[in-house]
Amino acid sequence: MNALDTRLAALRGGTPPAGFSARAIAGLTANPGCARRALLDASGADKGRISARVGFPGRFGQSTFALARGRAFEEQVKADGAAQLLALLRERLGLAVEEAAYLPLEDVGEHTGREVRAAHTANLLLRAARDADDAGTLFDHPMLRLNVAGHTAYLEPDLVAFQVGGRFHVVEIKSFAVVDGQVDSEQVTAAAQQAAVYVLALRELLADHDLDPEAVSHEVLLVTPANFANTPMVSVLDVRKQLAAVRRVLTRMSRIDSLLEALPEGVTLDLALDAEGNPTRDPAELSAALHQLPARYRPGCRAHCELAAFCRDEARRADSLDVFGPALGGMLGGVDTVSAALALADGTRAPADDEVEIARALRHAESLRCGLT
Ligand code: SF4
Known part of the structure; x- marks a missing residue:
């Protein structure tokens, strides 16, 4: 096992590595900028079991x-x-x-x-x-x-x-x-x-x-x-x-070592399986470890990744516009959070110089929503 394999195995922990399917590789192309997914897939971590252990069980894939x-x-x-x-x-x-x-x-x-x-x-x-x-x-x-x-x-x-x-x-x-x-x-x-x-x-x-x-x-x-x-x-x-x-x-995956470099020392997604193969890892601890892996949530994740519910919850808690996808983030320019966008829309926040146009558009949208025009 080379040094890279050793580090990926440490990230995955004692769980047997999950194989790569064409579906999983295709799923990676749906959100190529997500380091969390790249790291989990490269390490062979079981995203479905990890998601269930941190409180987001769910059926994924075809019925x-x-x-x-x-x-x-x-x-x-x-x-x-x-x-x-x-x-x-x-x-x-x-x-x-x-x-x-x-x-x-x-x-x-x-x-x-x-x-x-x-x-x-x-x-x-x-x-x-x-x-x-x-x-x-x-x-x-x-x-x-x-x-x-x-x-x-x-x-x-x-x-x-x-x-x-x-x-x-x-x-x-x-x-x-x-x-x-x-x-x-x-x-x-x-x-x-x-x-x-x-x-x-x-x-x-x-x-x-x-x-x-x-x-x-x-x-x-x-x-x-x-x-x-x-x-x-x-x-x-x-x-x-x-x-x-x-x-x-695949080129990005071949540079996985640089993503590993950026992780804090000792972070692991080990499920700590018992003799029967059941996870015993403290969910809060596992959740904290997952948060250490940078994610880039997109609404499309729900169709492609077992961790979508966890990552959406994380993005919502972070007040991130990511929950609405990159198109909205692009339209809103430098406005980074949902609450900032809402405050500009209802006028409770005065726009900065570079937000005047966006604020006007948001207020117009808000007035349409409220049926005032
Ligand atoms: S669900 Fe999470 S881990 Fe999966 S691709 Fe989306 S942001 Fe990345």
Whole structure:
């Protein structure tokens, strides 16, 4: 274990390290300026358990119903050697169905460990990338690796399609419906962010073996149900913007030592698990430790981070405008707190020279709110 690992382990404490998923890496791009999240994720701390221990338990992620629906839809399109999917991809990618093969990579004989699966996946994908053969292959549940803050993250895309002509496409299968061509943009954005992580992992695999990383397309194929039936349809997502965001976040994670440097000596998020694995750490002490890690709360955190309730409460107590997001903070210029903005709005605080315009706008908004105009 190197010095950085030792310090990250000390920050995490005795809890086993949580792995990085593509969803977690994508979540980092949603609030790249948050040192708290970067430190917790780099150390492998369990954000959900920490949040519960400091008094903010809560369900995070998809509901059981949504997960079950997602699994059922995925099984449907992958049934019979991915027959439905192949039919769709033939149209989109020009795959000759009679030539295409379907390769499930969920386990490797009796070996289902991540390392063995990742090595097996890498062998097959590299062989496919080097092979001039035109035959397309669908690689189902490959295990990819990505270096995050010096650690190996193991990622498992729904599927990677190898197109005729030697180009890989990541396929994401999601169960949210596209109704009359309309989709929930938040869900599509989340799918694109996640797929960008897979594209990057695949590109790095090729680059590490002197192959052209651009052989992995930035166009991701999103398979969703059409309308209210379960008939699958394919949409193409361009994930170049998301790829750039993931790269920026990973660069920041690679400089995690500078964030660690700024922490007070001895700060730890150790849950002090007992023999049964239950946390025994004093919640007030743990909460105080968390406050030592600088956060940058945004309303979007609620969709991406297990600590959102804790951080929102912290921002509210600090009277911070962060609870309303960066757009409002930008509009209010140098006004830093909620109470300062309210006092300017109701006229109980005289504006400084550089606040006159903002104060006028706030008073106007307040008068509209009170129905006085
Ligand atoms: S919820 Fe808190 S820790 Fe998570 S990203 Fe937002 S501010 Fe950072």
